[in-house]
Structures are given as C-alpha cells and as structure tokens.
Amino acid sequence: MDITLPxxxxxxxxYRLVGQPVQPVAGARFSRIAYAAAHVVADPLAMTDPWSxxxxxxxxxxxxxxxxxxxxxxxxxxxxxxxxxxxxxWASAKELIRRxxxxxxxxxxxxxxxxxxxxxxxxxxxxxxxxxxxxYEEQFAFIEGEGGKAIMMASRALAAVANGPDxxxxxxxxxxxxxxxxxxxxxLGDMFDPALKGYWGSNDFEAALNxxxxxxxxxxxxxxxxxxxxxxxxxxVLLRDRLPEGVVMFxxxxxxxxxxxxxxxxxxxxxLLGIFDAIAPxxxxxxxxxxxxxxxxxxxxxxxxxxxxxxIFEAPTEYYKAGIVFMAWLNGHQGHFSMxxxxxxxRGIRHYADVFxxxxxxxxLADPELAVARxxxxxxxxxx
Numbered sequence: 001m002d003i004t005l006p007x008x009x010x011x012x013x014x015y016r017l018v019g020q021p022v023q024p025v026a027g028a029r030f031s032r033i034a035y036a037a038a039h040v041v042a043d044p045l046a047m048t049d050p051w052s053x054x055x056x057x058x059x060x061x062x063x064x065x066x067x068x069x070x071x072x073x074x075x076x077x078x079x080x081x082x083x084x085x086x087x088x089x090w091a092s093a094k095e096l097i098r099r100x101x102x103x104x105x106x107x108x109x110x111x112x113x114x115x116x117x118x119x120x121x122x123x124x125x126x127x128x129x130x131x132x133x134x135x136y137e138e139q140f141a142f143i144e145g146e147g148g149k150a151i152m153m154a155s156r157a158l159a160a161v162a163n164g165p166d167x168x169x170x171x172x173x174x175x176x177x178x179x180x181x182x183x184x185x186x187x188l189g190d191m192f193d194p195a196l197k198g199y200w201g202s203n204d205f206e207a208a209l210n211x212x213x214x215x216x217x218x219x220x221x222x223x224x225x226x227x228x229x230x231x232x233x234x235x236x237v238l239l240r241d242r243l244p245e246g247v248v249m250f251x252x253x254x255x256x257x258x259x260x261x262x263x264x265x266x267x268x269x270x271x272l273l274g275i276f277d278a279i280a281p282x283x284x285x286x287x288x289x290x291x292x293x294x295x296x297x298x299x300x301x302x303x304x305x306x307x308x309x310x311x312i313f314e315a316p317t318e319y320y321k322a323g324i325v326f327m328a329w330l331n332g333h334q335g336h337f338s339m340x341x342x343x344x345x346x347r348g349i350r351h352y353a354d355v356f357x358x359x360x361x362x363x364x365l366a367d368p369e370l371a372v373a374r375x376x377x378x379x380x381x382x383x384x
Contacts, residue, residue: 003372005353006384015357017372022301022363024281028072028288032261032268035113035250036073036276036283037081038065039324040088040096044338054083054092054340061096062103064333065112071284073276075100075112076151080192081274082115083321085156087341090120094142101148113184116140117153123195126157129167136175144180151184151227151272152176156195165201165211172215182224184250184272187212187239189230191317205235213242220244227252227272231313233260240267254313254320258286258302262295274320275309278327279364301363308358311351319346323355330359330371337378349382 001017041060047053065075077100078084078093097114104110118126118135126132132155143150152175162168176183190197200208216223226243228236229252237260240249251260251269260269276283282301289297312323322343329337337344356365356375365371 001368001372003356003375005356005375005379006350006382007353008350012384017360017365017368019360019363019365019368021366021368022282022285024071024284025288028284029291030072030287031291032287033248033250033270034073034276034283034287035076035270035272036068036280037076037079037272037274038068038277039321039328040082040092040340041325041328041334042336042338042340044336047338047340050338050340050342051087054088056092056096056340057334058099060334062099064328065100065103066107067333068277068280069104069107069110071280072287073280073284075104075110076272077112077114079115079151079153079186079274080188080318081277081321081324083340083343084115084117084153085119085193086318086321087339087343090117090139093119097143097148098146101146113149113151114143115153115186116143116150118155118157119153121157123156123160126161129158129161129171132158132161132171133174136171137178140175140179149181149184149224150179151186153186154188154193154196154199156193159196159199162201165207168199168201168211169215173218176215176219176222179222183222184224185212185216185226186252187226187228187230188252191231191315192229193318209235209239209242212239216247217244220247223247225250225270229253231255231317236260236269237264240269254309255306257309258299258306261287262290262298274324275305275312277324278312278359279305279308279362281366282362282364304358304362305364308355308362308364311354311358314351316346319343322347323351326352326355327359327364330356330374331364331366332370337374349379349384352378353384 225248250272286301
C-alpha cells in the first residue's frame with residue numbers, strides 16, 4: 001500500500017507501508033508497574049471557542065481508558081498528556097477525574113492515579129507559599145474525596161514564588177504529611193514546561209537531586225514513587241539509585257524508556273509514560289515478553305517505537321500531545337483530529353507525515369487502510 005507524503009524542501013514522495021500491526025497479548029501480566037498517561041478526546045461540534053472553552057467528548061474519552069485498561073495498563077489521569085495547563089483547566093480536570101474514578105470501579109482490576117497540582121492558581125496570583133499550599137490542598141482534597149490516589153504534579157505557581165530549596169521542602173513536607181494515602185511525585189523538566197525551569201530551587205541537577213531525595217527520605221512511608229521526566233537516562237539512574245527502600249522509580253523518559261524499564265541487572269524503572277497512550281498495543285506485547293524473561297523479544301518490539309517517540313516528543317517538547325492524539329485518530333479511537341485548545345495546529349504536516357511513517361515501521365497502525373485514508377485527508381486539508 002502506497003501513499004504520497006510531504007518531505008523536506010516542499011517536495012512529496014511515495015511511501016510504501018512496510019509494517020505489520022503488532023497484536024497485543026490478551027490478559028497479559030506485567031513484571032513492571034505500567035501507567036499510561038491518557039489524553040482527552042475533544043468534542044469539535046460543541047466547541048465554539050476552542051482556545052478558551054474546552055469541551056470533552058466524555059464517551060470517547062472513557063472508551064479510550066477502557067482500551068488502556070483492557071491492555072493491562074494503569075492510567076495516570078489528568079496529567080500533562082491531557083493538556084493540563086495547555087487548554088485543559090482544573091474545572092475540566094475535576095470532571096475527568098470524577099468520571100474516570102467512577103469508571104474504574106466498573107472494571108475488575110482497573111487502577112488509576114490522578115494529577116493534583118495548582119493550575120487553578122495563576123502563577124502571577126501566587127504571592128506566598130501558603131497560597132501554593134492551599135491550592136495543592138484543594139486538589140488533593142477533591143481527588144482523595146473521590147476515593148482516588150494523587151500524583152503530586154509540579155507547580156508553576158511554586159516555581160514562581162519559591163526562593164530556594166527550603167521553600168520547596170516546606171510545601172512538599174506540608175502536603176505529603178497531610179496526604180491520606182501514598183502519593184506519586186512528579187519531577188517534570190522545563191523541556192516539557194518552560195515555566196518549571198529551576199524547579200526544586202536550583203538549576204543545578206545535583207542540588208535539585210539532593211533536595212528531592214531529602215524530601216522523599218522524610219516521607220518514605222507516604223511516597224509510592226517518583227516519576228522523572230528529564231529526557232536524560234543518566235539523571236534518572238542517579239535518582240533511582242538513591243531512592244529509599246519501598247519507593248519506586250517511574251520513568252517518564254519518552255526518549256530512553258525501553259532500557260530504563262528493562263533495568264541494569266540491579267535496579268529497574270517502572271513506567272508512567274505519555275508515549276504509552278500512543279504505543280499501547282506494542283508496549284503490552286513487549287512487557288508481556290519481559291515478564292517471561294524474554295529480553296530479546298522485549299527489545300525487538302520496543303526498539304522501533306523509540307524513533308516514533310522521539311519524533312512525537314521533539315522540541316518544542318510541550319507540543320507532544322498533538323502527536324499522541326494524532327495516533328489515536330489514525331487508529332480509529334476517535335473520529336476527528338481536533339484537540340482542546342486547537343492544539344493540533346502546534347505541529348506541521350511534515351511532522352505528522354514523519355509520525356505516520358514511524359508508526360507504520362513500529363507496527364502501530366492497527367488498520368493500515370483506515371490510517372492511509374485519514375492521512376490522505378489530512379494532507380489534502382494541509383495542501384500537501
């Protein structure tokens with residue numbers, strides 16, 4: 001099957017599909033905890049002001065979560081993959097969290113954790129650390145009140161008001177000491193969100209690492225694990241090696257996840273990844289092989305997904321959500337390629353053409369004929 005796609009220099013070239021769709025393993029058991037950070041499906045017919053008034057297609061959004069649960073994944077709900085802070089506000093996130101927690105109760109074995117941040121507090125409106133603490137408390141109270149588990153997201157407001165490591169320690173000490181259950185922490189790098197530059201009170205990684213480790217050690221009984229998203233495997237390993245007993249590492253490294261999940265023979269990372277939204281069938285099959293000790297089979301399946309993930313998460317990295325939703329559209333999980341905030345416009349047609357090619361090569365076009373038809377339509381709309 002052939003398709004004409006745009007390439008460099010304003011030219012077009014014929015691409016012949018080569019991939020065979022990878023079949024997921026039904027009822028697979030994993031040897032790693034695997035969270036997929038899930039996207040939301042917009043309702044394009046109901047959005048009259050898509051830049052400022054998100055409208056969600058709740059049926060398709062919940063259906064996608066059932067797709068992930070059926071493949072054996074836990075769900076990281078209302079995280080940056082759902083466009084938190086980029087078109088998806090706290091009021092919408094509350095409804096998403098409420099619905100997802102209720103939906104999970106209808107699925108045997110389903111699990112999820114939800115993002116608790118401070119995004120209803122504008123960074124410019126935060127004047128003191130107490131403002132940030134109150135914002136975190138509000139979101140934690142909602143999630144825990146719904147019976148959910150919280151992921152403590154990085155805070156733009158805290159980054160704006162904090163004067164150094166001690167201020168971060170004060171906020172995290174307060175929130176973790178009050179949490180009713182175990183919490184997952186999230187260290188999100190500024191490549192994902194430029195407003196988080198200098199998080200933990202320093203631009204120096206070693207200093208930031210010491211601050212994080214000290215917080216975790218003080219609250220080891222309240223911290224299930226920490227997700228680190230710095231796109232640097234060596235930094236993740238340094239933190240992983242310093243975690244106290246019983247606290248796990250969740251890789252958020254969408255560039256180097258296969259090797260981090262596989263481990264180094266001493267330790268390994270678990271996963272909390274946005275790319276798992278897009279590569280769920282292959283990740284399912286690969287993790288099933290890893291659980292059986294088949295490292296060669298795991299590597300063979302995972303390796304072709306890495307170029308795809310690096311393309312989706314290329315700079316400006318914060319726009320990766322567009323590639324995630326594009327993949328869901330190509331694979332028939334939603335009937336349109338429209339996003340909250342009009343985010344589909346954040347990437348150009350050549351980017352999407354590259355994602356299409358790499359998805360094919362990774363065995364991630366579940367129905368190649370459908371994917372080709374939709375890609376042709378997108379190219380036509382883009383004038384390509």
